[in-house]
Amino acid sequence: MSTTYLTEHKQRFLDELLDLLRIPSVSADSSFKNDVRRAAEFVRDKLTAAGLDNAQLFETAGHPIVYAEKLIDPARPTVLVYGHYDVQPADPYELWHTPPFEPTIRNERIYARGACDDKGQFYMHIKALEMMGATDGLPCNVKVMIEGEEEVGSDHLGTFVAEHRDMLQADVILISDTSIISNETPSLEAGLRGLSYVEVEVTGPNRDLHSGVYGGGVANPINVLAKMIASLHDDQGRITIPGFYDNVIDLSDADRAELAKAPFDLDEYKRDLGINDVMGEAGYSTNERTSIRPTLDANGIWGGYTGEGAKTVLPSKASAKISMRLVPNQTPDEITELFTNHFKAIAPAGVSVVVKPHHGGLPYVTPTDSVEFEAASRAFEEAWGKKPIPTRGGGSIPIVALFERELGIKSILMGFGLDSDALHSPNESYGLFNFYKGIETIPYFYKHYAALKK
Amino acid sequence: MSTTYLTEHKQRFLDELLDLLRIPSVSADSSFKNDVRRAAEFVRDKLTAAGLDNAQLFETAGHPIVYAEKLIDPARPTVLVYGHYDVQPADPYELWHTPPFEPTIRNERIYARGACDDKGQFYMHIKALEMMGATDGLPCNVKVMIEGEEEVGSDHLGTFVAEHRDMLQADVILISDTSIISNETPSLEAGLRGLSYVEVEVTGPNRDLHSGVYGGGVANPINVLAKMIASLHDDQGRITIPGFYDNVIDLSDADRAELAKAPFDLDEYKRDLGINDVMGEAGYSTNERTSIRPTLDANGIWGGYTGEGAKTVLPSKASAKISMRLVPNQTPDEITELFTNHFKAIAPAGVSVVVKPHHGGLPYVTPTDSVEFEAASRAFEEAWGKKPIPTRGGGSIPIVALFERELGIKSILMGFGLDSDALHSPNESYGLFNFYKGIETIPYFYKHYAALKK
Numbered sequence: 001m002s003t004t005y006l007t008e009h010k011q012r013f014l015d016e017l018l019d020l021l022r023i024p025s026v027s028a029d030s031s032f033k034n035d036v037r038r039a040a041e042f043v044r045d046k047l048t049a050a051g052l053d054n055a056q057l058f059e060t061a062g063h064p065i066v067y068a069e070k071l072i073d074p075a076r077p078t079v080l081v082y083g084h085y086d087v088q089p090a091d092p093y094e095l096w097h098t099p100p101f102e103p104t105i106r107n108e109r110i111y112a113r114g115a116c117d118d119k120g121q122f123y124m125h126i127k128a129l130e131m132m133g134a135t136d137g138l139p140c141n142v143k144v145m146i147e148g149e150e151e152v153g154s155d156h157l158g159t160f161v162a163e164h165r166d167m168l169q170a171d172v173i174l175i176s177d178t179s180i181i182s183n184e185t186p187s188l189e190a191g192l193r194g195l196s197y198v199e200v201e202v203t204g205p206n207r208d209l210h211s212g213v214y215g216g217g218v219a220n221p222i223n224v225l226a227k228m229i230a231s232l233h234d235d236q237g238r239i240t241i242p243g244f245y246d247n248v249i250d251l252s253d254a255d256r257a258e259l260a261k262a263p264f265d266l267d268e269y270k271r272d273l274g275i276n277d278v279m280g281e282a283g284y285s286t287n288e289r290t291s292i293r294p295t296l297d298a299n300g301i302w303g304g305y306t307g308e309g310a311k312t313v314l315p316s317k318a319s320a321k322i323s324m325r326l327v328p329n330q331t332p333d334e335i336t337e338l339f340t341n342h343f344k345a346i347a348p349a350g351v352s353v354v355v356k357p358h359h360g361g362l363p364y365v366t367p368t369d370s371v372e373f374e375a376a377s378r379a380f381e382e383a384w385g386k387k388p389i390p391t392r393g394g395g396s397i398p399i400v401a402l403f404e405r406e407l408g409i410k411s412i413l414m415g416f417g418l419d420s421d422a423l424h425s426p427n428e429s430y431g432l433f434n435f436y437k438g439i440e441t442i443p444y445f446y447k448h449y450a451a452l453k454k
Numbered sequence: 455m456s457t458t459y460l461t462e463h464k465q466r467f468l469d470e471l472l473d474l475l476r477i478p479s480v481s482a483d484s485s486f487k488n489d490v491r492r493a494a495e496f497v498r499d500k501l502t503a504a505g506l507d508n509a510q511l512f513e514t515a516g517h518p519i520v521y522a523e524k525l526i527d528p529a530r531p532t533v534l535v536y537g538h539y540d541v542q543p544a545d546p547y548e549l550w551h552t553p554p555f556e557p558t559i560r561n562e563r564i565y566a567r568g569a570c571d572d573k574g575q576f577y578m579h580i581k582a583l584e585m586m587g588a589t590d591g592l593p594c595n596v597k598v599m600i601e602g603e604e605e606v607g608s609d610h611l612g613t614f615v616a617e618h619r620d621m622l623q624a625d626v627i628l629i630s631d632t633s634i635i636s637n638e639t640p641s642l643e644a645g646l647r648g649l650s651y652v653e654v655e656v657t658g659p660n661r662d663l664h665s666g667v668y669g670g671g672v673a674n675p676i677n678v679l680a681k682m683i684a685s686l687h688d689d690q691g692r693i694t695i696p697g698f699y700d701n702v703i704d705l706s707d708a709d710r711a712e713l714a715k716a717p718f719d720l721d722e723y724k725r726d727l728g729i730n731d732v733m734g735e736a737g738y739s740t741n742e743r744t745s746i747r748p749t750l751d752a753n754g755i756w757g758g759y760t761g762e763g764a765k766t767v768l769p770s771k772a773s774a775k776i777s778m779r780l781v782p783n784q785t786p787d788e789i790t791e792l793f794t795n796h797f798k799a800i801a802p803a804g805v806s807v808v809v810k811p812h813h814g815g816l817p818y819v820t821p822t823d824s825v826e827f828e829a830a831s832r833a834f835e836e837a838w839g840k841k842p843i844p845t846r847g848g849g850s851i852p853i854v855a856l857f858e859r860e861l862g863i864k865s866i867l868m869g870f871g872l873d874s875d876a877l878h879s880p881n882e883s884y885g886l887f888n889f890y891k892g893i894e895t896i897p898y899f900y901k902h903y904a905a906l907k908k
Binding site: 030179217220303313 | 482483484542545549606607647653658659660661665666670676679681687727729730741749757758759761763765766769779802805812813848877878880
């Protein structure tokens with residue numbers, strides 16, 4: 001496969017991505033609704049330009065889903081490419097060195113919200129398909145589905161998939177929405193954590209009170225919420241919700257040893273994060289804590305007076321957003337229910353508690369001995385000159401479990417990002433090397449997959 | 455003393471107060487700086503109109519201080535009236551039934567930020583002085599000092615008082631910035647709690663992180679802050695900061711019995727606040743918990759993603775505003791230092807903690823057997839037909855302790871508000887009855903005080 005085409009068109013490929021990154025397609029915030037749609041239309045048009053057929057928007061109760069396909073031969077295997085064109089909210093804006101939706105190139109990196117997650121990564125596929133079509137031709141049938149609600153739980157993708165089973169039939173799903181260990185050490189994710197995400201609200205008195213007049217006499221929702229959140233972990237860093245670990249599959253020592261082979265420098269890790277020590281569940285390594293072990297983190301908390309100066313208020317309410325990362329065989333429904341029952345049970349007299357579930361996702365494991373995984377592994381080997389290390393990812397792509405359930409198709413997580421890309425953070429970035437290397441690697445997957453499926 | 459004058463001018467008195475309430479003099483928020491000054495000028499002009507001399511603004515490094523005087527006879531005792539024209543921030547605005555700075559009369563009550571605290575209360579004095587001057591004449595010399603930084607700790611009043619000791623010399627300080635038990639049961643505050651107010655910031659990783667990629671591996675500042683705040687109280691509701699109670703003067707059983715005489719209906723208290731139970735330090739009644747016992751309350755907390763929807767971020771920072779109410783003989787400096795040392799000591803590895811002190815205030819006790827207290831008691835008795843019950847207030851007026859230290863003068867806390875006036879809360883209000891009854895009561899204080907000091 002000639003990479004001359006890539007060399008000749010690399011500037012245009014980049015310029016197109018930058019155009020896409022300029023569209024603030026924040027799915028969580030309804031004020032960006034029209035921008036989300038503009039992003040969908042942009043993707044649809046680029047799919048057509050890349051030579052795919054039937055590129056179109058499918059409306060949902062939420063944001064639209066973009067779909068296109070190129071069916072060359074029923075005898076060939078079919079690859080379904082999945083990605084998402086929506087992005088995380090960009091706040092806090094003030095921490096960005098350059099505006100999140102004005103992509104900037106610095107030190108060979110693209111800085112913008114969505115640069116890596118997931119615009120930069122799924123756009124590699126559109127350009128790889130264009131490249132294959134314009135050079136050696138596609139070795140497989142391909143279907144592309146890019147959604148706009150991944151960052152808010154893919155709420156409407158499930159219905160869409162269920163209603164379009166025939167259209168979406170494929171042999172494998174190919175997704176670039178994960179990361180490699182480093183540009184020197186490529187890796188392939190063999191598993192993902194699931195997610196349970198809830199919002200809690202603690203209400204004490206029916207109005208904000210003067211902390212001098214009432215302080216000490218009534219439950220303070222902030223103090224109560226703090227105590228409740230604190231009680232969710234014991235002094236070993238284990239989660240105290242009854243039944244939380246019941247369905248967790250513990251890895252064998254052999255599996256843990258295999259994962260431990262991934263290079264990891266704790267000092268470098270701490271230096272990168274600017275922390276003097278790590279923290280987590282006793283008895284597990286940092287890599288294990290962030291991949292094969294379930295966790296509970298408060299993602300946001302608010303209540304009372306948070307403005308300038310001092311206000312002696314005893315607030316009526318305090319709230320928090322809390323997410324739990326799940327591992328096989330935990331399910332979001334079960335964990336959300338366990339959390340809700342426990343959190344209400346530990347609420348003291350004097351307050352009332354509301355727990356509102358946000359989205360969830362099932363954990364997932366990809367068999368490393370499958371044809372699909374082997375094809376991806378060979379693609380890396382051919383493009384990078386070394387075999388990728390199988391890893392377990394800490395993040396969640398709920399859609400992967402959904403695909404398996406609804407379509408009975410396995411997914412290959414061929415991501416090209418780095419953990420240091422600052423996903424979901426200010427100054428998210430994506431390396432130019434990774435963008436171009438991904439476009440170079442993807443066609444090799446199609447080649448090896450077509451060969452192995454023969 | 456004739457109250458005909460009050461009857462004839464009551465509508466104008468009210469209209470003037472409403473004009474003052476329309477000025478958003480929020481001292482904590484610098485964006486209201488000019489409004490704060492407008493309020494000061496309004497007060498100065500009304501003092502002149504009430505017949506006082508030398509009404510003027512004294513500039514400070516912060517907001518100006520309004521001063522005026524009426525010196526009738528060196529042989530007569532001198533009363534120094536203190537109040538504050540600044541108000542608490544009005545947010546959350548959306549919870550106000552009518553805009554906070556568009557005063558509205560409903561059910562015989564004035565609804566506005568500052569209606570009771572303290573515009574409605576100090577303005578009674580200006581009108582009472584006008585009334586005395588226009589009828590029987592002033593029985594004492596009077597000095598009036600209205601500041602604009604009480605809600606942010608009276609930072610510059612201390613310097614001002616120290617630099618104007620002669621000008622401010624007086625026999626007693628009269629303050630209306632507290633409440634009575636009810637309109638049927640007048641009371642006089644014999645003591646106040648002090649205040650220590652700090653802002654804490656917990657920093658973990660040097661940037662916001664993806665909770666999937668890093669969750670479980672590093673300290674989460676929100677979870678850590680929650681655990682730290684939770685640990686500040688034990689299961690008996692006692693504060694765990696080492697040395698916190700060392701200087702607390704425990705009241706005698708006799709004193710506690712005297713305070714217990716104040717009528718209190720726990721069911722009504724809970725019903726008013728919409729709570730199913732109270733919460734506080736074991737071994738003390740609700741009244742004691744909110745008056746003679748020190749407390750610790752989080753007044754605000756924030757960190758991570760607090761917007762719409764779900765964001766799986768592991769934030770870099772989490773913050774809280776925490777205040778402690780103090781009782782004799784605790785001092786804010788000592789308690790703030792104990793808190794700071796303890797809070798830093800309990801910070802786990804993996805985070806750094808910053809504690810920033812805001813303002814503080816000393817607790818205060820007024821001798822009930824003093825001529826000043828007796829004069830105030832008789833004033834209530836004459837105007838209300840019954841003796842006021844001595845109480846201990848939960849709030850803080852740091853200036854009271856400052857006056858005693860700098861000028862050696864005791865203060866009389868002759869407040870006319872109600873705990874249900876929602877000070878510092880949305881829909882703050884002040885009863886028309888209380889406004890007019892206060893104007894009627896104040897002149898009796900001057901009469902009895904002049905007589906008793908003979």
